[in-house]
Amino acid sequence: MTTLAIRLAAPLQSWGSSSRFARRTTDSAPTKSGVLGLLAAAQGRRRTDSLEDLVGLRFGVRIDQPGRLTRDFQTARSLDGRDSMPLTYRFYLSDAVFLAILEGQDSFLDSIVEALRRPVFPLYLGRRSCPPAGPLKTDLAVGTIEETLETAPWAAATWYQKRTPETIVRLETVVDCAASEPSSMSIRDQPVSFDPERRAHTWRSVLRGSVDVVNSKRGVADVPAHVTDQHEPMKAW
Amino acid sequence: MSDRTIIDIHVLQTVPPSNVNRDDTGSPKTAMYGGVKRARVSSQAWKRATRIAFGHTLDSSTLGVRTRRVVELLGEEILRQSPQPEPEAHALAEATLTAAGIKIKPSRKKGEPNESGYLLFLSRRQVHNLAGAAVTAQVQPDLPAALKSAGVKALADQEHSVDVALFGRMVADSTDLNVDAAAQVAHALSVHGVENEFDYFTAVDDHKSASDDEDAGAGMIGTVEFNSSTLYRYATVDVNRLQDNLGDAGAARRAVEAFVDAFVTSMPTGKQNTFGNRTLPDAVLIQVWDGQSVSYVGAFEEAVEIGASGGRLARAAELLAGYAKGVADAYSLRPVASFVVGVGERMGVLDAVGQRVSLAQATARVGELVANRLETESGAVPETGSA
Numbered sequence: 001m002t003t004l005a006i007r008l009a010a011p012l013q014s015w016g017s018s019s020r021f022a023r024r025t026t027d028s029a030p031t032k033s034g035v036l037g038l039l040a041a042a043q044g045r046r047r048t049d050s051l052e053d054l055v056g057l058r059f060g061v062r063i064d065q066p067g068r069l070t071r072d073f074q075t076a077r078s079l080d081g082r083d084s085m086p087l088t089y090r091f092y093l094s095d096a097v098f099l100a101i102l103e104g105q106d107s108f109l110d111s112i113v114e115a116l117r118r119p120v121f122p123l124y125l126g127r128r129s130c131p132p133a134g135p136l137k138t139d140l141a142v143g144t145i146e147e148t149l150e151t152a153p154w155a156a157a158t159w160y161q162k163r164t165p166e167t168i169v170r171l172e173t174v175v176d177c178a179a180s181e182p183s184s185m186s187i188r189d190q191p192v193s194f195d196p197e198r199r200a201h202t203w204r205s206v207l208r209g210s211v212d213v214v215n216s217k218r219g220v221a222d223v224p225a226h227v228t229d230q231h232e233p234m235k236a237w
Numbered sequence: 238m239s240d241r242t243i244i245d246i247h248v249l250q251t252v253p254p255s256n257v258n259r260d261d262t263g264s265p266k267t268a269m270y271g272g273v274k275r276a277r278v279s280s281q282a283w284k285r286a287t288r289i290a291f292g293h294t295l296d297s298s299t300l301g302v303r304t305r306r307v308v309e310l311l312g313e314e315i316l317r318q319s320p321q322p323e324p325e326a327h328a329l330a331e332a333t334l335t336a337a338g339i340k341i342k343p344s345r346k347k348g349e350p351n352e353s354g355y356l357l358f359l360s361r362r363q364v365h366n367l368a369g370a371a372v373t374a375q376v377q378p379d380l381p382a383a384l385k386s387a388g389v390k391a392l393a394d395q396e397h398s399v400d401v402a403l404f405g406r407m408v409a410d411s412t413d414l415n416v417d418a419a420a421q422v423a424h425a426l427s428v429h430g431v432e433n434e435f436d437y438f439t440a441v442d443d444h445k446s447a448s449d450d451e452d453a454g455a456g457m458i459g460t461v462e463f464n465s466s467t468l469y470r471y472a473t474v475d476v477n478r479l480q481d482n483l484g485d486a487g488a489a490r491r492a493v494e495a496f497v498d499a500f501v502t503s504m505p506t507g508k509q510n511t512f513g514n515r516t517l518p519d520a521v522l523i524q525v526w527d528g529q530s531v532s533y534v535g536a537f538e539e540a541v542e543i544g545a546s547g548g549r550l551a552r553a554a555e556l557l558a559g560y561a562k563g564v565a566d567a568y569s570l571r572p573v574a575s576f577v578v579g580v581g582e583r584m585g586v587l588d589a590v591g592q593r594v595s596l597a598q599a600t601a602r603v604g605e606l607v608a609n610r611l612e613t614e615s616g617a618v619p620e621t622g623s624a
Contacts, residue, residue: 011270011426011534068269073260074281079288079400087261094268118241118528122421122475128405129280131423131471133535135568159272159539196415 002106003148007137012092013125017189024090031189032059044120047194058103060145060175065156067096103145154213161217177207240610243530247522248470255514256463257507258282264462271538276427276466282505290499305352314368333371336384337393366392402482419479427466428537428553435460473530486611494604521578536560561590
């Protein structure tokens with residue numbers, strides 16, 4: 001088994017699995033349909049093309065930098081300004097970094113890496129206004145998703161790593177699992193079709209867990225460990 | 238076969254105290270990046286400003302292949318989708334165009350299919366969709382009503398082909414009107430941290446202040462929130478997708494030139510009378526790629542410190558140039574061309590990344606490149622349109 005780890009980082013990104021109409025929400029981690037859509041776009045698949053081989057990949061996410069939920073208020077008017085469309089509230093995760101991991105055949109994952117280097121359609125993280133900050137960093141490794149989640153180095157931004165006082169950090173993970181797994185949850189982000197006429201997603205079972213990863217930048221911080229540069233009086237609570 | 242062509246536009250623009258884009262509480266929009274609160278102008282705000290600027294700079298009727306022979310054009314596509322005798326296809330094409338509100342008159346040449354009364358621009362996608370609607374409506378008993386309910390008027394929409402091709406369109410109940418955008422505009426972020434400030438204002442009641450026996454109180458008091466920032470703005474145009482959407486290489490060239498000009502020089506109008514904040518960018522970096530588009534926002538993840546010598550703008554230009562070079566080295570990327578538009582000597586550090594030209598020159602050179610890299614069906618290189 002081979003895994004492909006993709007570092008998803010941008011000032012703003014948004015992954016909606018249950019966002020509807022005028023309130024476009026985001027999950028706290030990338031969705032399988034969002035990431036598969038990104039790969040399909042890189043490969044040049046049209047919305048009406050089949051997704052079977054991509055859906056067959058096992059998917060997991062590690063939340064390296066959780067980011068902050070940001071709400072964007074959006075108005076829309078017709079070009080002449082006369083007609084007003086409904087007001088919308090769109091949510092984004094700002095300042096977040098995720099490691100999306102796909103498990104499958106190494107030849108297929110190789111072709112995906114090539115496609116990400118020369119994408120046929122422009123890439124974006126959940127919404128078109130969220131291009132990734134720089135080319136997507138990818139890493140192929142032998143092993144299962146669980147192994148890669150434990151061994152991949154912490155991909156959060158340098159300033160974030162330096163500011164984190166702990167030497168071992170606990171990062172949350174969301175990984176595909178069998179439906180029979182006792183503590184599994186369901187997310188409706190397994191894409192069936194992106195065809196605009198019959199857009200559909202089904203449920204996938206996931207396990208929420210965590211892994212402990214080394215913070216190698218701790219200790220090279222310019223700030224002494226006992227000083228936090230943000231005054232957080234409510235931290236005790 | 239066209240060459241893969243992607244245009245990246247990076248802009249550094251300083252905006253004085255202003256509230257160009259505000260949220261529902263009236264505060265200028267912000268976002269956290271690199272752990273620091275940044276000023277933000279939303280992607281949709283600048284896209285609208287760009288669209289409005291199109292109206293001034295781009296005459297949509299000069300785009301692409303103008304033709305009166307729309308009956309023939311549509312008839313061919315109808316024949317392709319649903320083989321039938323040619324006269325029937327032409328009659329159906331005529332009925333469809335009439336239902337779309339386009340006047341049809343006999344051709345000047347005898348024996349030729351009828352023509353529209355005036356020159357029309359129909360993109361390849363529009364022809365395809367109109368033919369699809371016509372073929373579906375053909376089996377209905379009442380053809381004109383069926384065509385009307387198929388919304389052929391919207392399909393033949395003349396007004397906004399360029400806008401739709403660049404920014405896309407999504408219509409929930411008629412997904413065949415959907416167009417995938419060829420342009421991507423990121424949210425503009427300040428390169429440094431900002432704190433929003435409040436301007437406390439009073440409004441004097443003239444009549445009250447003119448009369449002697451009234452008190453000296455104001456008519457109204459309130460606050461306006463604002464901030465000032467040096468913004469990093471990023472947009473990218475996928476020229477091959479644009480050509481697909483518009484159906485014509487010449488139209489794609491003119492659309493790209495218009496987009497570059499409009500995106501760089503436009504500004505959203507939020508609170509512009511209060512703050513008079515209309516500025517032009519201090520630096521524009523335009524890069525043409527043949528592989529993938531790359532945003533340089535990562536250069537500013539560590540917020541530029543206030544009080545840096547040479548000011549924030551000079552430091553931002555340094556960081557942008559450094560990051561561009563860093564990404565090119567790390568990923569072995571080489572742009573097809575790179576142009577820099579800069580104001581004054583301060584932006585000299587960007588000369589290492591691209592050729593310093595004026596905006597008009599950059600737009601013209603990018604247009605030329607696009608034309609050379611795309612091909613018309615006859616293999617000819619599309620000409621630039623007359624002014």
